[in-house]
Amino acid sequence: METQNKSYKIKLGIFVTLGILFLISIIFVIGSQQNLFSKEIKLTTKFKNASGLQVGSIVRFSGIAIGMVNNVEIINDSSVEVNLSIKDEIKEFIKKDSKASIGSEGVIGDKLLVISQGNPKSKSVEDGDVIKSFEPIEIDDILASVKVTAENAEVITSELAMLLTDVNEGEGTLGKLMNDEEMAKDLEKTMENLRKSSKGLEENMEAAKHNFLLRGYFRKKEREKKKALEKTQEEAEEKTTKK
Structure with missing residues (x-):
């Protein structure tokens, strides 16, 4: 009987000791996290x-x-x-x-x-x-800004869809231009006339250079251009030499 009581007391003592150590360790961990033991x-x-x-x-x-x-x-x-x-x-x-x-x-x-x-x-x-x-930036403010942006994007998308629909149906200036064959042909003719006019202007300028009345003027311009080019080259060479 006495042996059983002694064994019980030993077990109880060990259990209480372990409980106290566990409690101390918890207090130490919490205290470390909450800075209870540091200045x-x-x-x-x-x-x-x-x-x-x-x-x-x-x-x-x-x-x-x-x-x-x-x-x-x-x-x-x-x-x-x-x-x-x-x-x-x-x-x-x-x-x-x-x-x-x-x-x-x-x-x-x-x-x-x-x-x-x-x-x-x-x-x-x-x-x-x-x-x-x-x-701090409030989440509600961010969400409100995102909502406004989304609403604006929805309006733009809707208007763009309406514009594309009008173009496909040939409505409006752009729609007529895209779908009217006569207008397209007129635009093509206009561009062709512009190309011909540009080519004619180049031919007239080339003929003017060989005209004896204007030959001196064009030669003078060529000499001025050549002098300017030579001057630029000389300045570049001087900068290179100084370096």
């Missing part, structure tokens, strides 16, 4: 809209969790104050011109506070400092 500093920032940010939200810097949000408080109708704590050893990397913004884990995940990198030459933040912020 930290307090910072403050302000937003017009907290955009779902809550107490306990993660604070990140360069993609790394460095602290948490301690308090979110409405100051007035256009300002929300956010108090946060970060690890003391991180403060040297956060500059006084760093800015806070509200992000999220993924597209629709939990909200978190993101601190941007400041100017490396700026001073590091100190306990109790207030840092500036970027206002």
Whole structure:
């Protein structure tokens, strides 16, 4: 009987010891995540809209969790104050011109506070400092903008379809031009006349060059053109020599 009691007490002691160790490990893990065992500093920032940010939200810097949000408080109708704590050893990397913004884990995940990198030459933040912020972009605003864009695209597509229908049916100036054979033939004749006129003009210019009354004028133009070309070549050679 005494042997059984002794065995029971040993098992009970082992169970209680394991339970205490498990509890201590949980406290240690949670404390590490919540920075309960490390020295930290307090910072403050302000937003017009907290955009779902809550107490306990993660604070990140360069993609790394460095602290948490301690308090979110409405100051007035256009300002929300956010108090946060970060690890003391991180403060040297956060500059006084760093800015806070509200992000999220993924597209629709939990909200978190993101601190941007400041100017490396700026001073590091100190306990109790207030840092500036970027206002968050609301999903509702993005969806409203996308809706307007979609509506505009729908209107443009509808009007383009109507225009193509009119063209296919021969309505309107463009439709008549595309479907009226007589108009197409007239346009073809006009283009042919333009080609003939251009060819005739070139022939007249060539004949004028050989006319003894205008020969001197054209020769003068050729000499001026040749001199300009030689001058350009000389300037290019001078630049090459100087280099």
